Amino acid sequence: MKVEEFSSKKIYSEASGSCAAVDGNINMELNEYGMYEEIINGHKYHEVDKLVEYVSPNLNSETDEAEIAKKLYDQVYDIKYDERIGYFKSLYAGHVSEGDYRENASSGGMGTWIFKELFEKNLIDGVIHVKENLDPSSAIMFKYDISKSIDEIKVGAKTKYYPVELSQVIEIVKEVPGRYAIIGIPSFIMAIRLLAEKDDIIKNRIKYTVGLICGHQKSSKFAEALAWQVGIKPGDLKYINFRKKLLNRPASNYGIEMIGTIDGKDMTIVKPSDELLGQDWGQGYFKTMASDYTDDVMNETADITLGDAWLPEYTKDSKGNNVVVVRNPVIDDLIQEGIKSGRLKLDIVDKDTIFRSQAAHYRHTHDELAYRLYKKDKINQWRPKKRIDASKNIPLLRRKIQDLREEISIQSHIIYKKAVEIDDLNYFIKEMGKLSNKYKLLYKLMALQKKGLLGVMKSVNIKISTVIKKMANSL
Incomplete structure (x- = not known):
């Protein structure tokens, strides 16, 4: 692909860092709007690597999530399939009972608990997840990093509505032998699967994938704008917890905790999310363009998918609950063992319950994507190839x-x-x-x-x- 063609299409790229991982002339940088962008270096550089198009889910026209998932899970014993949620072996809703995993999580604590179990059972050596960036010279608040102890793994708990990319940790994985588990949104997990199709080192070292259900990606300005509304001006925000649980309120009515400088003093402020402009997820403040061009709601290529249990029977509990879609039999065994030992409190649910928890998200991301594709076709503008046909x-x-x-x-x-x-x-x-x-x-x-x-x-x-x-x- 010519550099000019790539440059015109990259607005639809998920900016996962997969392109930079296969082409050394591409760097990932935050642009003026706080979104990661693939920056091409070198004046004499005329073409991007042939793998760039393949490893970016939205630029890839050769395969899709359904085909990749079929390769991964179709032969799993007792596997089932539903066109809305993909392959599944078991479906649950609930939370972690043991320790403080639930307390320190955005919802039910299942993500950190799964990593802990994989680590304790000597199935992995490290976890690739998003953590606070401790580099004082960097303005970037969060980044992907690798944890190699349970204490480190716990540090990466909680959802971060902040841009991240994978190129640096992918480089580490390729350089440092080991068995890794990774967590990510649908496009990022799909990017890992596409990288694994072309790179045996990635395929052999990333053993398990934990997928998140994600409405859309945000720019770094989302966090900045929230902080500004409570008096912390741009550049003065030092820490943000996007999902602070507020006791005696429904799980969906969470708070935003921010630490920053106001009038020369460091202040900690907690504000209910519904009191801040931009928190209506449907409106899509600070959303990236690529987020509107995925049709993968349930993270179909992940070994286990986790989301918020946005259901009346679960949201009334302010401590939070997960919906859980399990595809990998090893992880399924860990969960069943956790239920039997009382360390997990999970209800077995049906596929309609899982779908119902994300019905509004599914309508926008899947059903009404057809109209967004139609609008691009109407003006003869290139757009990603999707599993859904364009229609108004x-x-x-x-x-x-x-x-x-x-x-x-x-x-x-x-x-x-x-x-x-x-x-x-x-x-x-x-x-x-x-x-x-x-x-x-x-x-x-x-x-x-x-x-x-x-x-x-x-x-x-x-x-x-x-x-x-x-x-x-x-x-």
Whole structure:
């Protein structure tokens, strides 16, 4: 592929670092909008390595998640398949009972617990996961790193809504023999699988993959904007916990904990997420373009997939719960042993329960991707090859929501950048608030449409009756 062609397509790249891992002339750098970008070095460099296209899920037109998953899991004993969640051997919902794994996790603690079990059973030598960047000379807050003890593994607990990339740890894996487990979002796990297809060292050393269900990737400005809203100006944020559990509240109503400098003093501030602009995941503030061009909701190529149990029967527990999709028999055995010993409290659930926990995510990422593809085709713009056919065959208001989500996502990057330049947070809040209000209005229109004419009239009559009763009681 010519450099010019790659440069025009890389906006759709997941920026996982897989391209840099196979081409030494590509470096991963955060751009002015706080998103990782593949930067090509060398003025005489005319073509990228032929593997670049293959190892990037959104640039690869030769294979897809379903084909890779079939190679990995189709021969597993007693494996099942559902087109919405992929292959599965066992399905669960619940949490870790032992120790403080659940307490220190974003939800049920299953990710760290699985790594601990693999480590204790001498099945791995190290874990590749996201940890706080301790380099004081770097402005990057989080990065992929390798942990080689249980204490180190625990440090990597909790979800980070922050850009990361894999090229540096992939280099370490290739240089340092060992057995590794890795955790990542769908596109990152798929990138690892594609790298393994072409590199026996990666294939033989990365033994287990833990996949996360992920709505979309965020830029580094997401964390910065949250902190600015509580008085920590850009450049002064030192630490952020994106998922601090707030006791006696539903698990979905978590807090954001931030440490930073305000008026020369280090301050720790915890704010409920719903009190901060940009926390509505559907609106997609600071979303990367590539996030809107994946059709893999359930991390189909991962040995085990973990997500939040966004279900009424589980979210009422403020301590958090996971949904769990198991594909690898070794991990399945570890979990069953954990349940029998009482170290795990997991309910066996069916595929519909798993799907229901991510229904809204599935609608946007899978079903309505067809419309996003259609829009690109309509203007003759290149876009990734997906398992879904382009189509505008979704309801009018859903199309409007998709249009507005795209506008919100794009404008959040542009407007925030200007807000920083003019040192005016209120400019960002005001301008983005206009778009957010349009978004909320669309949802109100959908609610009215769902009720129908009779339903709307009934609601109006109920409100009028309530007002009349209040007036009568006051006389």
